[in-house]
Amino acid sequence: MSREYVDGATAIARGALRAGCNFYAGYPITPATPILLHMLRELPKVGGIGIQAEDEISAISMCIGAAMTGARPFTATSGPGISLYSENIGLAIMGEVPLVIVDVMRMGPATGGATTTAQGDVQFIRWGTSGGYPIIALAPSSVTECYTLTQRAFDLAERLRTPVFLLPDKELISSMATVDVDEYVDVPVGQRPLVNAPAVSGVSAVTGRPDARLRPEESYLPYDFDPIDGIPPTSPFGGPQITRFTTSSHDEHGFLCKDPEKVGRLNDHLRLKIESRRAEIEMGELVRHPDASTLFISYGTTARAMREAVDIGHQSDQPASGLTLHTLWPLPETLILEAVQGHQRLVVPELNHGQYRHEIEWLIYRHCARNGLVPPEIVGLNRVDGGLITPEQCLQAIS
Numbered sequence: 001m002s003r004e005y006v007d008g009a010t011a012i013a014r015g016a017l018r019a020g021c022n023f024y025a026g027y028p029i030t031p032a033t034p035i036l037l038h039m040l041r042e043l044p045k046v047g048g049i050g051i052q053a054e055d056e057i058s059a060i061s062m063c064i065g066a067a068m069t070g071a072r073p074f075t076a077t078s079g080p081g082i083s084l085y086s087e088n089i090g091l092a093i094m095g096e097v098p099l100v101i102v103d104v105m106r107m108g109p110a111t112g113g114a115t116t117t118a119q120g121d122v123q124f125i126r127w128g129t130s131g132g133y134p135i136i137a138l139a140p141s142s143v144t145e146c147y148t149l150t151q152r153a154f155d156l157a158e159r160l161r162t163p164v165f166l167l168p169d170k171e172l173i174s175s176m177a178t179v180d181v182d183e184y185v186d187v188p189v190g191q192r193p194l195v196n197a198p199a200v201s202g203v204s205a206v207t208g209r210p211d212a213r214l215r216p217e218e219s220y221l222p223y224d225f226d227p228i229d230g231i232p233p234t235s236p237f238g239g240p241q242i243t244r245f246t247t248s249s250h251d252e253h254g255f256l257c258k259d260p261e262k263v264g265r266l267n268d269h270l271r272l273k274i275e276s277r278r279a280e281i282e283m284g285e286l287v288r289h290p291d292a293s294t295l296f297i298s299y300g301t302t303a304r305a306m307r308e309a310v311d312i313g314h315q316s317d318q319p320a321s322g323l324t325l326h327t328l329w330p331l332p333e334t335l336i337l338e339a340v341q342g343h344q345r346l347v348v349p350e351l352n353h354g355q356y357r358h359e360i361e362w363l364i365y366r367h368c369a370r371n372g373l374v375p376p377e378i379v380g381l382n383r384v385d386g387g388l389i390t391p392e393q394c395l396q397a398i399s
Contacts (some may be wrong), residue, residue, distance in 0.1 A: 001180060001182065002180070002181040002182070003178055003179065003180055003181065004178070004179060004181055005176050005177070005178050006143055006176065006177065006179060007034070007143065007173065007174055007175060007176050007177070008140070008143050008146040008168055008172040008173040008174070008175070009032075009034035009035045009038060009173045009174065010034075010038060011143045011144065011146035011147040011150075011184075012035055012076070012102060012146045012147070012150045012166070012168070012173075013035055013038035013039055013042065014147055015146065015147040015148065015149075015150030015151045016039070016074055016100070016150050016151075016154070017042060017043070017046060017048075018147075018151060018186060019072070019150065019151040019154035019155070019187075019189045020072050020154070020189055021039075021043075021048065021072050021073065021074055021100075021154065022043070022046070022047065022048035022049065022071055022072055022073075023043075023048060023049050023050075023062075023063065023066040023067075023071040023072065023073035023074075024036070024039040024040070024043055024048070024049070024050045024051070024063075024073065024074060024075065025050075025051040025052075025053050025058070025059040025060075025062035025063050025066070025073070025075055026039070026051075026052065026053065026059050026075050026076055026077065027052065027053050027054070027055055027056045027058075027059050027077070027081065028052070029056070029077050029078050029080065029081050030078065030106070030114040030115055031078060031104050031106055031114070031115065031170040031173050031174055032076040032077050032078050032081070032102065032103075032104040032173070034173065034174070035076040035102060035104075035173075036052065036076065040052065049066075049071075055084070056077055056081040056084035056085055057084050057085070057087075057088065059075050059077070059081075060075055060085045060088040060089070060092075060099075060101070061088055063075045063099055064088060064091060064092055064095070064097050064099065067092075067097045067098050067099050068095070068097060068237075068243075068245060069237040070236060070237040072098070072154065072158065073099060073100075074099065074100035074101070074102065074153075074154070075099075075100075075101055075102070076101075076102035076103075076104065077101075077102070077103060077104070078103065078104050078105070078106050078114075079103065079105065079106060079108050079112070079120070079121050079124065080110070080111065081103075082101075082103050082121065082124060082125065082128060083128075085101065086128050086129050087129070089101070089128065089129045089163060090129040090130055090131065090247070091247045092162075092163040093129065093131070093133055093135070093162065093163060093270060094246075094247055094248075094249075094270070095245050095246070095247070096161040096162060096223070096231075096232065096270075097161070097162075097163060098157040098158045098160075098161050098162065098163075098192050099157055099163045099164070100150070100153045100154055100157050100163075100164050100165075100166065101163055101164070101165050101166070102150075102165075102166045102168070103121055103125060103165060103166070103167055104168055104169065104170060104173050105117070105118055105119055105120060105121045105167060105168070105169040105170065105300075106118055106169070106170045107120065107384075107386060108120050108121075113386055115170065116170065116386040117169045117170040117171040117301065117351065117386065117388065118169065118170070118351045118352065118384065118386070119167075119169055119299075119300055119301075119302065119350050119351040119352050119355075120351070120352045120355070120384075121167065122167070122328060122350075122352065122355045122356050123355045125137050125165050125167060125328075125329070126328075126329050131267075133267075133270050133271055134271055134274040134275060134329070134330055135162075135163065135164075135165060135274075135329055136153075136156055136157075136160075136162065136163075136164045136165065136274060136281055136327075136329060136330070137164070137165040137166075137167055137327070137328045137329040138152060138153055138164070138165070138166050138167065138283070138326055138327055138328070139166075139167045139168070139299040139300045139325060139326060139327075139328050140166070140168055140172065140300070140326070141172070141299065141300050141301065141302075141303040141304055141324055141326075142172075142177070142179075142304065143172075143177045143179050144179055144183045144184055144185070145326065146168060146172065147184050147185075148184070148185045148186075148187055149166060149326060150166060151186060151187035151189055152187045152283075153165075153166050154189045155187055155188065155189045155190050156281065158189060158190055158191060158192045159190040159191070159192065159193075159231065160231055160273060160274065160277065161192055161193075161231050161232065161234070161273075162273070162274065165329075167300065167328065168300065169300050169301050169351070171301045171388065172300065172301050192231075192234055193231050193232070193233040193234065194233055194234055194235070194236060195219075195220050195233045195234065195235050195236070195239070195241055196236075197219075198219075198240060199219035199220075199239070199240035199241050200219055201214075201216055201217055201218065201219060202214050202216060202218070202219075203219060204219065204220060205219040205220040205241060206220055206224075206233060213252065215253060217242060218241075218242055218253065219240070219241050219242075220233065220235065220241050221252040221253060222234070222235065222241075222242075222243045222244060222245075222252075222253070222254045223250060223251070223252045223253070223254055223266070224252050225252060225265050225266060225268075225269040226252075228265065228268055228269050228272055229269065229272040229273050229275075229276040229277075230269075230273070231273060249263045249266060249267075250266065251266075274330060275330065278330055278332075278333070278334070279334070281327055281330060281332075282327050282330075282332035282333075282334060282335050283325075283326035283327045283332070283335075284323055284324055284325045284326050284327065284332060284335045284339075285323070285324045285326070286321070286322070286323045286324075286335075286338075286339050287307070287310055287321060287322045287323075288321045288339070288342075289310070289313075289314060289319040289320060289321050291319045292319040292320045292321045292343065293343060293344045293345055294320040294321070294343060294344075294345045294346075294347060294397075294398050295320070295321045295322070295323065295339060295340060295343040295345070295346050295347070295376075296309070296310065296320060296321065296322040296323065296346075296347050296348075296349065296394065296397075297322075297323045297325065297336065297339070297346060297347075297348050297360060298322070298323075298324060298325070298348065298349045298350065299324065299325040299326075299328060299350070299356070300350075300351075301351070301388065302349045302350055302351060302388070302389050303322075303324040303325075305349065305388065305389050305390055305391045305393075305394055306322050306324070306349055306389075306391075306394055307322055307324065308391040308394075309322075309391040309392075309394030309395050309398070310322040310394075312391060312395060313395060313398055318395060318398050318399065320398050321339070321343060323335070323336070323339040328356065331359050331363060333363055336360060336363060336364070337363070337364070337367055340364060340376060343376055344376050344377065345376055345377045345378075345379070346360065346364070346376050346377065346378045346379070347379055347380075347381055347394070347397045347398075348360055348378070348379070348380050348381065349380075349381040349382075349389045349393075349394060349397070350380070350381075350382060350389075351382070351383055351384065351388070351389065352382065352384060353382055353384060354380040354382055357378065357380045360378065361378050364376070364378065379397070381393060381394065381397050
């Protein structure tokens with residue numbers, strides 16, 4: 001058995017390199033800077049490019065440009081940096097840009113506690129850009145999950161042509177842990193759909209047949225929304241196909257558009273390409289005790305305390321079940337509703353004022369109302385003073 005002493009920042013950087021990342025741009029910000037330093041050091045060794053940008057806006061702009069020219073990029077920042085990323089996150093959603101964005105959560109608001117851990121960006125990531133369109137966000141709770149979920153983020157970003165967020169917190173990034181090297185699990189990273197056929201005007205490079213929707217100079221539609229939840233293929237950079245890129249509402253050709261039917265179809269597409277794939281996006285781990293009346297639901301660093309409390313409870317006649325969420329967005333409705341069955345009480349530990357608990361309450365109360373069920377009691381276990389929630393606090397919540 002081989003073991004190593006490593007932190008989450010190193011595991012994320014390793015996972016990105018293993019996933020085929022060949023471009024990184026970022027700006028120094030506590031506590032995400034170690035990821036930047038690792039990528040600047042390691043990317044040139046594999047023929048990649050690492051850039052320390054002049055600011056956060058430049059960093060994400062470079063990543064979007066790199067993605068649209070065929071690179072596999074990612075970037076990392078913290079809450080204040082996400083504020084500056086916001087407009088370009090909207091561009092990445094509109095342009096269907098494959099991109100991984102790491103937000104190392106620290107205490108806010110504003111500069112807050114730059115070296116203090118928190119989980120306060122959960123709602124910020126979901127609603128931090130205009131339009132309210134669905135995003136994908138994954139949350140590791142251990143060093144090995146930092147490695148694996150980073151690769152999973154790249155896989156989803158590439159295959160679904162969308163920005164994907166990874167949400168570790170300061171404690172997970174900077175704390176060292178002894179891990180079994182065999183626990184690092186590689187996730188196959190799929191390829192973004194590509195147009196490989198030569199360009200023939202008026203003949204679809206995807207089907208090889210004439211397509212009445214094509215303009216005379218075109219051989220494929222860079223934003224083909226048929227089917228509505230399909231993933232449009234991209235053209236290899238430098239290839240003969242014409243690719244247009246705009247931040248505005250557009251038609252399937254990539255031209256700015258005001259036609260209500262086409263704009264509605266575009267916006268439905270941006271929603272449905274993620275919503276229709278919930279089954280493959282939802283991830284979590286449930287430890288169920290047959291005699292438990294209490295279920296914990298948690299994520300990130302806090303889930304580690306929850307899991308230890310569940311283990312202790314099993315040994316001390318305080319049985320409880322625990323659901324660790326690896327997917328935060330889209331809300332993993334199926335996982336949560338299945339885990340809740342058989343429990344009379346839910347405890348949601350998190351390092352904020354209950355941001356994710358509100359989502360769980362909305363889901364469960366709506367489900368129970370629709371099905372004539374008595375909802376379980378739902379309580380929060382929260383801490384916002386910079387300290388971590390402990391297993392002992394979780395055990396107290398059981399009783």
